[in-house]
Amino acid sequence: MLLLLLACTKSTPVDDTAPAFTPTLPVAACGMAPYDLLPLDQVGLPLDWDALDNFALTSGGVDALLGLVGVEGLTPVPYGASVYRFRYTTQDRGALQESTGLIALPTGGAAAEPWPVVLMLHGFAGTFDACAPSGDDLIGPAQPALLASQGFVVIAPDYIGLNGFGEGSTAPHAPLIGEQVAIGSLDAWRAGRALLEGEMAEALEGPLRDDLLIWGASQGGHAAVFTELAAPHYAPEADILAVVASTTAHDLTAVVQDAVTRYTDASGLSALALARMWSWYAPDVGLDTLLVNEEPYYFADTLAALLDSDPEECAFDDLVVEVDAVEEIYAPGFLSAAQAADWDAAAPWGCFIQENSLSMTSIPRASQVPVLLIYGEDDTLIVPPLQEPDHAAMCDDGWVSETLQCAGAPHPEATLWSLPEQFAWMRDRLAGVPWDPECAFAEPACCAGTPEDEGCGDR
Structure with a gap:
């Protein structure tokens, strides 16, 4: 297994005479006012960094964490982990922004020559600065630390609009908007790599591989596939080797149609995601075209006020109410159009949803990167x-993917129970193991990390 991590790639000499790359990423969708992206020499620049001294784990400490989340099958891990936080420049809708993130490094084991790099994109944490993983004392740094303990150097952005330390964000965080998360994540990779090859070089024994793995789960899975899709148009220097995207809403139209047809876990979360899209796209309509705005909850006014605030804690107490029907949440016009999947009639919301669905987005496919998609039965x-x-539709559009569906797995558990398969798959891609998937949708099967008491049986 160690040999797989030691596989190296040849670096390509840089042609300093070549003209600077101008981003070709399509922007300003869904009727937004036109804007141009900033030149790339202004973004992806590290501004500050420091160590999280209270989050330096031995391999035994990581083993204990894995035991707490029920994936003892990954223990004993080969490395401990140290975690750092950093600030960097990026852009949102053509305006310069500062964002934050985490870097996690393997410690205490044999040095890889060179180290594989993972861009780790986290699941839904919230929509305010107070929700940023780099500002959290435990869960935020624990996630990249777990990846680092497997021998990966991890760069983990908080996302634009979620600043975990220093000055607060000047742009809204919009979960599930591909343009925003792809730009912020690729700039985080640029800045993180610059730190690791510069000021932070002494913290890591050995060089980095030239290529890049992208890993994400839930909201981060959506972020992972959109970051890979956008990379040729925004960061063509990123040599993306493979992508792992777990529990990913690559088709938001299907999620939203289901969320407005029957009351489910997705009903409230879809309303929040669409409201944040409203903040970002800034259409000439109010939230009352999406949400009910009458007694007793006045969802449109309440959510608009909440999204315009900057709470000190990551909480949505004002939205914790007792509803059990979609008619209590969504405005009648949007409800009928979305239930019928008439996205033109659901304007502008239908455009927001389609633009951020993978097979419907305006961002053209320009690469053939292997993708592992994971689902929970x-x-x-x-x-x-x-x-x-x-x-x-993705397969027809040129995506090259393998799928895994964990039998009996709910949303979070699908990611946890499939971690052994995920790490093995990434290591195979690092080692250059031949891979020729059928691009078929997998039937449920027992994932390697499934607890014995879940009773996978012979599946």
Whole structure:
């Protein structure tokens, strides 16, 4: 296994005489006012960094964490982990921004020559600065630390609009908007790599591989596939080797149609995601065209006020109410159009949803990067059969993917229970193991990390 991590790649000499790359990423979708992206010499620049001294784990400490989340099958891990936080420059809708993130390094084991690099994209944490993983004392740094303990150098952005330390964000965080998360994540990779090859070089024994793995789960899975899709148009220097995207809503139209047809886990979360899209796209309509705005909850006014605030804690107490029907959340006009999947009639919301669905986005496919997509059979948020048609469309559009569906797994557990398969798959890609998937949608099967008491049986 160690030999797989030691596989190296040849670096290509830089042609300093070549003209600077101008981003070709399509922007200003869904009727937004036109804007141009900033030159790339202004973004992806590290501004500051420091160590999280209270988050330096031995390999035994990581083993204990894995035991707490029920994936003892990954223990004993080969490395401990040290975690750092950093600030960097990026852009949002053509305006310069500062964002934050985490870097996690393997410690205490044999040095890899060279180290593989993972861009880790986290799941939904919230929509305010107070929700940023780099500002959290435990869960935020624990996630990249777990990846680092497997022998990966991890760069983990908080996302634009989630600043974990220093000055607060000047742009809204918009979950599930591909343009925003792809730009912020690729600039985080640029800045993180610059730090690791510069000021932070002494913290890591050995060089980095030239290529890049992208890993994400839930909201981060959506971020992972959109970051890979956008890379040729925004960061062509990123040599992306492979992508792992777990419990991913690559088809938002299917998620939203289900969320407005029956009351599910996705009903409230879809409302929040669409409201944040409203903040970002800034259409000439109010939230009352999406949400009910009458007694007793006045969802449109309440959510608009909440999204315009800057709370000190990551909480949505004002939205914790007792509802059990979609008619209590969504405005009648949007409800009827979305239930019928008439996205033109659901304007502008239909455009927001389609633009950020993988097979419908305006961002053209320009690469052939291997992708592993993971689903949970019992996931009530990202329902696998509802994503299957979009996966077929992805295959027709040139995506090269392998799928895994964990039998009996709800939303979070699908990622946890499949970690052994994920790490093995990434190491195979690092080692250059031949891979020729059928791009078919997998039937449920027992994932390697499934607890014995879950009773996978012979599946």
